[in-house]
Amino acid sequence: MSWTEIVIEVALSDAETLSDALMDAGALSVSVEDADLGTAAEQPLFGEPGMEPKEAAWQRSRVVVLAEVDADHAAIVSNAAKACGVAVPPYSLRPVAAQDWVRLTQSQFEPIHIGKNIWVVPSWHDAPDANGLILELDPGLAFGTGSHPTTRLCMEWLEIHVPLQKPKSLLDYGCGSGILAMVAKKLGGDSSVVGVDIDPHAIDAARYNSERNHCDVAYYLPEDFGANSALQVFDIVVANILSGPLKLMAPMLCSRIAAGGSLTLSGVLAEQAEDVIAAYAQWLPLSVWAEQDGWVALSGTLK
Structure with a gap:
């Protein structure tokens, strides 16, 4: 199956409401990111514990909608805007290339070497050092894969x-x-x-x-x-x-x-x-x- 992303830039005040309306209008998924990502205006959303920003939202948000490639993308956006009582925002479309998502996700997690001899190794990798202390551990819901400094x-x-x-x-x-x-x-x-x-x-x-x-x-x-x-x-x-x-x-x-x-x-x-x-x-x-x-x-x- 092929998909298309609908990319919409909105103000802070509209991001959450529009995201919910887009799901009701037929989106498969909706994510929100900083529209200024990668620029000098990029805004950190999460701080260290005890030093979080007062408001966990971006001033300019980019709403990314995943939809089926043959869906009525214009209708999804217009129906969502109508439900929110706002004008239809400008948007762009971009194709989502077919990929082996499991293999792509796994490629992001390599064995982690800690201390002198400890290795944390995802199950789809071989242990780099057979004589080391090897922990077979896949990323999951519980905190603790060895990647965090603590x-x-x-x-x-x-x-x-x-x-x-x-x-x-x-x-x-x-x-x-x-x-x-x-x-x-x-x-x-x-x-x-x-x-x-x-x-x-x-x-x-x-x-x-x-x-x-x-x-x-x-x-x-x-x-x-x-x-x-x-x-x-x-x-x-x-x-x-x-x-x-x-x-x-x-x-x-x-x-x-x-x-x-x-x-x-x-x-x-x-x-x-x-x-x-x-x-x-x-x-x-x-x-x-x-x-x-x-x-x-x-x-x-x-x-």
Whole structure:
């Protein structure tokens, strides 16, 4: 089947309403992008956590409509405009070339090399280094593929410290895809590894990923974790979330660290580090272990 894109430039105030009307008028899909993309006037829509723009919309928007090639494109636009009570906007048409969309999507995800020996490899690729620590992991709904600096920082910390500390147990709080728990398991041999996340879909994804990678990790929702391990403490606790939740969870996370155990936190911007360090100061001293692209990993030991 062939498709055509209908490209319409509209003002900020009309983008959302017109998009909905276009779907009702027969569009297969509608996306909105910055009409000034690639120019000096390009407008960032999303900022770093805590520094987001006040309004998540572009001043000039480009609405891109996907329609069947033999659809009445003029009618789709005019009917949508009529439903919105606005004049029919100017638009252009552009063909969508037939492609192998699965292969095209897969080509965007290459193996990721992290630290010295860790490789995150999509299932459609061969492992680049057969002697490395290989995680077979496809992009999915749960956060954690190794591409984000916060995930990489935690993985690099684990690669160095798990073999040195030889922990008997490790807790990955906010486990997402399970990537940190799996790295810890592969590095720690027979150590007990537990992952916790508030999202049931993340728990399902983490269990699936761990089974694929032959990693024996126990995953829980927070309420189930509390019920099944009320008094359990861990040699290493790692949490890759965001600074706000990390500060609120300081008492809980510190209560899960065994005497002499380590805590590693990420999801923290460099300018947020001192606030997070202060939130944990009454339990243990944290310091910046490493920084990548403006994000930091904090680490400390419970005496």
